[in-house]
Amino acid sequence: MAVNAYGLTVVSSVQEYRQRVAAHPERELVELTSLIPDLVLDIRYATPHNLLGEPAYTQARAFLRKPAAEALQRVQEALRLLGLGLCVYDAYRPYAVTVRFFEHVRNEDFAAPPWRGSRHNRGCSVDVGLVEHTTGRHLPLPTEYDEMTPEAHSRFNQLPPHILFNRSVLLAAMKRQGFINYPNEWWHYDYQRWADFDLLNLPFEDLVSE
Template sequence: MTEPQPNPYGLRVLSSPAQYRQQAARHPARQLVNLAEAIPGLRLDIRYATADNLLGYPLYQQAQAWLRRPVAEALKQVQQALAAHGAGLVVYDAYRPYSATVLMYQKVQNEDYAAPPWRGSRHNRGCSVDVGLVNQATGRPLPMPTAFDELSPAAHSAYEPVSSEARRHRALLLKTMAQFGFVNYPGEWWHFDYAQWAEFGLLDLSFEEL
């Protein structure tokens, strides 16, 4: 299969649906999986499909969440483990097309909170997920230290002081995600990278093209 040509930043970003399908057929682990179909009871709150995000306008046309197959399988194990605590996952964002990352960086202009286009994001590899917790029975969000995508020190994973309830939920999320191979980005309590993210390439495919 022909490799994508380097973009102006020297990155090889796969943007051909046909090439993606060929790659997924040869290497099933590289296939992106629809989380709503793969993980029972999973809640979606895809902020970038709405105007309720740091950009102020929708970045996606559809409220969907996708991850590479092994990442989705690991997240499914997280969901199952959380059930013992009466909790479940809510996904705010997962796979993000490279072009969306470029737009986000143009808005934020801060590498602490947005991946620059010359590096790309682990979201673009289908290996990062932004999550919070919900009450398993009601589906209502459980209190966390901040709202999703709050760009402040209070969003840091070790920030104090926070309420005892928020601290307990944050600790449960961090511990359970780590148990199944996810590494937290310490600047954002909600952001987790699959430990083997480097094995997967950058993608720029819309949800509709998947």
């Protein structure tokens, strides 16, 4: 495989992706709503309500590699016992979108640089919040999704007790299933085995045709 201008190997061919999945089935990108039907999606990058101010995706869908998707399913099952559920803001993200984000933000604290790529590009990161399971109502958390402020940091504690509690519930549920929080963003979690998976630059449309 050829490397890109930044020296990274990025899978951009759906045929190559299929070959890799055939050899290693756990590399499959699983659509989350097919595995977790009661999952709430709020895919901001399919709308103008995001840091770009315009859609970055043509479809409001969410995918993760199979082991990460199954771990997220277990998180949802545990939260359901508390009357809660997950809201997913973003999951797998094509590499080209990460490049676009970095060119817009120019801040490595909030956007992965193109010379490194994002764990989202590996299908191993997910951005999540909490909702009431029966109503889908969003629980209050420290900030809006993708807000680039100190309050978004996971260790920022000058917040009302109920918001700190909600954040701790989310953190504990995700941690128990092998997800690691990125400390600059309360919503961002990396699956612990992210390094085992390739960077991808496949649009959602190619994955849907699988």
